[in-house]
Amino acid sequence: MSLKKANSSGAFVRYLLAIALLLRIGLFIFSIWQDTTRWPDGQLRFTDVDYDVFTDAAKAMVAGRDVYEARPTYRYSPLIALILWPGHYVFSRFNLPASFYPAAYAFGKVVFIVSDIICALLQRNIIMVEHPDQQKSSQTISWLVGIIWLFNPITATVSVRGNAESVLGVFVLACLYCLLQNRIMLAGLLFGTCIHLKLYPIIYAPAIYLHLCDPTKPSVFRLPTLRHWYFGCATLASLLGLTGAGYWAYGWTFLHQSYFYHFTRVDFWHNFAPHFYPIYLFEGILAINSTNPKEYYDPNLFPYNYMPEWVLDAFFQKAMLEKMYKLFKILIMLPSLILIVVLSFRYWRKQSFAWFAITFTFVAFNKVCTSQYFLWWLVLLPPALAHIRSPPGRKGELCGFREGIGLPPTAVNRGFRLAALWFIGQAFWLGFAYLHEMVGPPYWGRELWLALWAASCVFLVVNLVILKCLMCWIEDGSAINSVSSKLDVVDKKSLTTRSQVKRNGNNEEDGVRKRKIVS
Numbered sequence: 284m285s286l287k288k289a290n291s292s293g294a295f296v297r298y299l300l301a302i303a304l305l306l307r308i309g310l311f312i313f314s315i316w317q318d319t320t321r322w323p324d325g326q327l328r329f330t331d332v333d334y335d336v337f338t339d340a341a342k343a344m345v346a347g348r349d350v351y352e353a354r355p356t357y358r359y360s361p362l363i364a365l366i367l368w369p370g371h372y373v374f375s376r377f378n379l380p381a382s383f384y385p386a387a388y389a390f391g392k393v394v395f396i397v398s399d400i401i402c403a404l405l406q407r408n409i410i411m412v413e414h415p416d417q418q419k420s421s422q423t424i425s426w427l428v429g430i431i432w433l434f435n436p437i438t439a440t441v442s443v444r445g446n447a448e449s450v451l452g453v454f455v456l457a458c459l460y461c462l463l464q465n466r467i468m469l470a471g472l473l474f475g476t477c478i479h480l481k482l483y484p485i486i487y488a489p490a491i492y493l494h495l496c497d498p499t500k501p502s503v504f505r506l507p508t509l510r511h512w513y514f515g516c517a518t519l520a521s522l523l524g525l526t527g528a529g530y531w532a533y534g535w536t537f538l539h540q541s542y543f544y545h546f547t548r549v550d551f552w553h554n555f556a557p558h559f560y561p562i563y564l565f566e567g568i569l570a571i572n573s574t575n576p577k578e579y580y581d582p583n584l585f586p587y588n589y590m591p592e593w594v595l596d597a598f599f600q601k602a603m604l605e606k607m608y609k610l611f612k613i614l615i616m617l618p619s620l621i622l623i624v625v626l627s628f629r630y631w632r633k634q635s636f637a638w639f640a641i642t643f644t645f646v647a648f649n650k651v652c653t654s655q656y657f658l659w660w661l662v663l664l665p666p667a668l669a670h671i672r673s674p675p676g677r678k679g680e681l682c683g684f685r686e687g688i689g690l691p692p693t694a695v696n697r698g699f700r701l702a703a704l705w706f707i708g709q710a711f712w713l714g715f716a717y718l719h720e721m722v723g724p725p726y727w728g729r730e731l732w733l734a735l736w737a738a739s740c741v742f743l744v745v746n747l748v749i750l751k752c753l754m755c756w757i758e759d760g761s762a763i764n765s766v767s768s769k770l771d772v773v774d775k776k777s778l779t780t781r782s783q784v785k786r787n788g789n790n791e792e793d794g795v796r797k798r799k800i801v802s
Contacts, residue, residue, distance in 0.1 A: 296425050303433035307396045310443040334445025337391055341367035345375050351536045358540045360480050361529050363447050367391035398449040399442040402662055403433050405456035409635055410669040412463045431665045441658055448655055451480050452662035467510050471517025479525040482545055486645050489627035490637040548651060555712060556652040557739035558615050565608040619648040635666035636757060647746040671756045701749050708745035712738040
């Protein structure tokens with residue numbers, strides 16, 4: 284790349300980042316107004332309730348109190364409270380007047396917004412590292428990151444509302460970037476930090492293990508190498524160090540709230556997972572301390588009156604229900620565990636897509652699935668989509684715009700179709716959830732619960748269809764790449780042959796001329 288192109292590319296990136304930052308500043312100003320006016324009903328806030336939890340924990344940390352006792356619903360790492368600590372520390376340390384408190388309160392949001400922008404830079408760097416030999420211009424990569432992340436209203440709104448997912452996204456992307464750069468020790472330290480912040484990044488371990496293996500030695504392909512030991516030791520050092528510091532500061536409460544609680548969490552409200560309804564039924568029946576739950580259970584939610592008596596006698600005993608519930612919780616974990624291993628083995632050579640597919644699957648099949656979980660895979664979507672190569676020669680509407688930004692028209696068409704499918708599936712669920720919350724089961728009865736459960740099943744199928752399409756397009760792109768490489772080899776051979784023929788012909792002509800001159 285020439286110096287002129289590099290300068291223009293850097294200016295274009297700064298231009299996109301400036302627009303994205305202005306978008307978030309506008310949302311930030313709107314959040315202040317909305318939180319003050321509570322328009323239109325006097326109750327609706329823009330700021331996430333979790334941000335108030337973070338704020339109370341940070342103020343407790345400044346005061347030297349236990350963050351988990353100050354806010355019992357704080358079930359995060361102390362690092363999140365530490366991020367918000369500087370703003371409240373300055374406000375408390377210098378005894379600033381109350382008029383300065385909004386600035387202290389907003390400090391955490393500023394950190395989350397900056398983390399949001401850093402995620403975009405890391406996404407761009409990951410794409411450039413994974414595709415160094417392809418003709419992907421810097422402008423095309425920047426547009427890909429911009430459309431999916433920087434100008435995405437979901438990502439911008441989540442960070443401005445005060446959700447800390449962007450901070451975790453920075454650590455996840457930084458870990459992936461260091462791994463691709465073969466900075467093994469640093470990647471391990473970041474990986475341990477990711478697991479400390481949220482437990483779910485442990486699902487990347489199989490893909491990372493395969494990436495660190497030596498592919499040139501098939502006989503020892505799955506055996507650990509020195510790289511594995513470096514990465515594992517760095518991960519353990521980071522994870523155990525942060526865990527030890529948290530335990531030293533807050534004791535057993537820290538371990539329970541940060542780690543153990545999430546293993547036993549049961550949430551059947553505001554939950555996209557189709558498991559919510561069976562969990563609700565199991566929890567509802569077992570909550571009644573009786574060996575004959577049918578006398579106490581709501582007939583509008585479960586039609587046990589229509590079941591044979593022998594079924595009720597066999598399965599509606601408390602001991603049997605507890606066994607069935609334990610078996611159910613084990614069975615719902617199997618799809619995620621199996622698919623994580625399968626996807627790791629299938630796409631470990633494409634690390635960013637492997638991480639995305641694993642996260643997408645984990646969120647779809649998790650027993651708890653809320654809106655913030657979508658950020659876990661959305662932060663990996665731009666590098667994952669960069670692996671898709673569209674067939675040439677296909678065009679459609681808005682072709683001029685798509686070609687102008689450097690994105691293949693086919694890729695844009697596919698992306699719009701999948702995005703529309705995903706939003707339709709989500710809107711279908713949200714419609715029934717609205718009826719459930721605002722209208723209420725007394726007006727709909729058991730049918731509303733069943734409709735909401737069916738919408739969750741439909742949304743799960745939509746997610747699986749989207750993942751299957753992306754996997755097919757990845758494989759199609761690999762096939763196109765292999766065909767292109769073969770065609771390049773053929774072209775090189777034909778060019779070599781033509782040059783040799785031309786060279787031989789020139790030599791023969793020179794020989795004829797020399798003989799004529801001699802004669």
